[in-house]
Amino acid sequence: MLRILCVLFLCGVLCAGCARGEQPQWGETGRAVTFRITCRGELDPELTYRIAIDTDGDALTGPSSNPSEWNNLYVLEWRNGNAFLLAPGGTRTYLLESSFSGQNAEAKIGLETLGSPEQLEVMALVEDSGGNILERLRTFFTIRLKYQQLVSRSDEEGDASNPSADILRVSVEVSF
Ligand SMILES: [Ca+2]
Numbered sequence: 001m002l003r004i005l006c007v008l009f010l011c012g013v014l015c016a017g018c019a020r021g022e023q024p025q026w027g028e029t030g031r032a033v034t035f036r037i038t039c040r041g042e043l044d045p046e047l048t049y050r051i052a053i054d055t056d057g058d059a060l061t062g063p064s065s066n067p068s069e070w071n072n073l074y075v076l077e078w079r080n081g082n083a084f085l086l087a088p089g090g091t092r093t094y095l096l097e098s099s100f101s102g103q104n105a106e107a108k109i110g111l112e113t114l115g116s117p118e119q120l121e122v123m124a125l126v127e128d129s130g131g132n133i134l135e136r137l138r139t140f141f142t143i144r145l146k147y148q149q150l151v152s153r154s155d156e157e158g159d160a161s162n163p164s165a166d167i168l169r170v171s172v173e174v175s176f
Contacts, residue, residue, distance in 0.1 A: 031111040033145070034173045035076055037124055039103050041163025045081040047134070048127045049105050051170070054140070055117035062121030062140030067133075074114055076107055083107040103168075108175075111145065119144050122153075122172055126165040135160035135167050143172045150174070 037049050052063035053074040063073055075086040076095075083098030083105070098107035111117070120143050125136035135155075143151040152171040160166035 034108045036171045037105045038169040040166040044164035050077040052123045054121040063123035065136040078105045124170045134165035
């Protein structure tokens, strides 16, 4: 049933796009960011892959590695292989422009959706179905959207015993 609803929703969005026939405006309004997590092994849809996104512009106060402290942040997460964006107010949006295959989970988000910030502080972790944290970055990292097109943070290989949870790299790429 959920699958059918998703397909209907997808068709609706695609048709709406065709009907408008508008070209995206590039520059500030057309910018998007693509978030990508790469793991040592093939991704497991039973695990939850989560990225906290802080947009307050203060590089000293990025997301902690404790998800219970993420209530005021945007959170991008892949559950059952599907990508969702949770906004600070609690709104949950299914992300069409996303993928989950092989070692990579990816999702693209328009910058306007995040309130058009100039900078992001990013933290990533992997949880099992019981909410136990299997892997996390040591610290958050920062991308200055006006000046950096791609920022990649490497993580130690083998620090998580489950290869599907072992993050090797998290990257954030700006598209214009
Ligand atoms: Ca790792």
